[in-house]
Amino acid sequence: EVQLMESGGDLVQPGGSLRLSCAASGFTFSSYAMSWVRQAPGKGLEWVSTISDSGDSTYYTDSMKGRFSISRDNSKNTLYVQMNSLRAEDTAVYYCARQVRGWHFDCWGQGTLVTVSS
Amino acid sequence: QSALTQPRSVSGSPGQSVTISCTGTSSDVGGYNYISWYQQHPGKAPKLMIYDVTKRPSGVPDRFSGSKSGSTASLTISGLQAEDEADYYCCSYAGNSVVFGGGSRLTVL
Numbered sequence: 275e276v277q278l279m280e281s282g283g284d285l286v287q288p289g290g291s292l293r294l295s296c297a298a299s300g301f302t303f304s305s306y307a308m309s310w311v312r313q314a315p316g317k318g319l320e321w322v323s324t325i326s327d328s329g330d331s332t333y334y335t336d337s338m339k340g341r342f343s344i345s346r347d348n349s350k351n352t353l354y355v356q357m358n359s360l361r362a363e364d365t366a367v368y369y370c371a372r373q374v375r376g377w378h379f380d381c382w383g384q385g386t387l388v389t390v391s392s
Numbered sequence: 393q394s395a396l397t398q399p400r401s402v403s404g405s406p407g408q409s410v411t412i413s414c415t416g417t418s419s420d421v422g423g424y425n426y427i428s429w430y431q432q433h434p435g436k437a438p439k440l441m442i443y444d445v446t447k448r449p450s451g452v453p454d455r456f457s458g459s460k461s462g463s464t465a466s467l468t469i470s471g472l473q474a475e476d477e478a479d480y481y482c483c484s485y486a487g488n489s490v491v492f493g494g495g496s497r498l499t500v501l
Contacts, residue, residue, distance in 0.1 A: 311438075311492075318395070318495040319430070319438065319481050333488050369437060376426035376444055377485045382437040 276300040276381045278370050283386030290360050290390070296353040296370030296383055304328075304348040307373040310355050312366040313385070320366075323355060324373060360390045396421065396482055396493035403499040409470040412496045414482030415463060422463030426485035429458060429467045432495075433478045441480075442467060474500050 282294040296308070310322040323344040324333045332344050343356040353370050367387050371379035397415040404410040414421065414429075421427060427445045430438035440449055442458040445465065455471045465484070469476055477500045482493040 319432075319483075319492045321483075321490045321492060324489075335489065374443075376428070377490050378426070378428040378440060378443040378483070379430070379438070380440050380443075380449065382439070384437055 276372070278372065278381060278383035280368060280370050280383045280386035283368065283388045285389045285391065286360055287392050288361060288390055291356070291358045292360065292388060294355045294357070294368055294370075294386060294388070298351045298353065298370075298372075301372070303346075303351040308346060308353045309371050309373045309379060310342075310344065310353075310368055311371055311379065311382075312364075312368045314363070314366040317366075322368070324377070325353070357388070360388075362390050364388065365390045394491070396484060396491055398480075398482060398493040398496045400494070401497045401499065403501055404469075404472045405501045406472050406474065408472050409468060410472060410498065411469075412467045412480055412482075412498070414465040414467070414484075414493045416465075416484055416491070417463055420463075420484040420486040420491050421460065421465050421482075423487075424485045425460070427458065427460055427465045428483045429456075429465075430481045430483065431476075431478045432481065438481065469498070472500050476500055 277299045279297045309324040325344045341359045345354045367385040369385045370383045372381040429442040432438045445460045446458045
C-alpha cells in the first residue's frame with residue numbers, strides 16, 4: 275500500500291524556520307517526482323514545489339522562491355521542505371504528494387499543520 | 393500563476409447530474425491536456441478523480457467524467473450520490489508548474 279506520512283509541523287514565530295519531512299513507503303520512491311501542496315485554513319489548494327525523481331531538478335511557485343527549499347533522500351525514502359523567513363500567510367496544512375506523468379498527484383499524505391504566529 | 397476560476401458552489405439532488413467548470417488561460421488549461429480534478433472531504437486529503445482531462449484512476453466510479461474546450465475544463469458528476477458532497481479542485485499543468493482552481497463546494501440536496 276502506498277503511504278505518505280508528513281511530520282514536522284509546528285507553531286513558529288514570524289521570520290522563523292521549519293523543516294517538514296514526508297516518509298514514503300509502498301512504492302519505489304526514487305522513481306517518482308514528489309511535490310508539496312499546501313492549504314491555508316478554509317482556503318483552496320496551492321502548489322508549493324516539486325522535485326524530480328533524482329533530485330536534480332526543483333521547481334517552486336513564485337511567492338516561495340528563495341524562501342523554501344525542497345530536497346529528498348532516496349536512500350531514506352524521504353522528502354523534505356526547508357521553510358525560511360516564514361510569514362503569517364504561510365500558515366497552512368502542508369501535504370506531500372506523489373507526482374505522476376502530466377504533473378498529476380495520485381497519492382497524498384494526511385498533511386501536517388504549520389502555524390506562523392507570534 | 394493566477395488560480396483557475398471555478399464556481400464557489402454547485403448543488404444538485406440525488407440522481408441528477410452537475411457540471412463544474414474550470415477556466416484558465418492559454419498558458420495553462422488552454423495550452424495542455426494535463427488537467428486533473430481532486431475531491432476533498434472535510435478534514436481529509438485530496439483524492440485524484442480525473443487526470444489527463446478525461447481519464448479516471450482505478451476505483452473512481454464512471455459517474456465522474458471530464459472534458460475540455462479551449463481554456464475551460466469541466467467535471468461532470470452524473471447520478472449524484474450523498475457521498476459526492478465535497479470540495480472539488482481542478483488543476484492544470486502550466487509549464488514546469490501547476491495551478492489549482494479556487495475550489496467548488498458540491499452540495500447534494
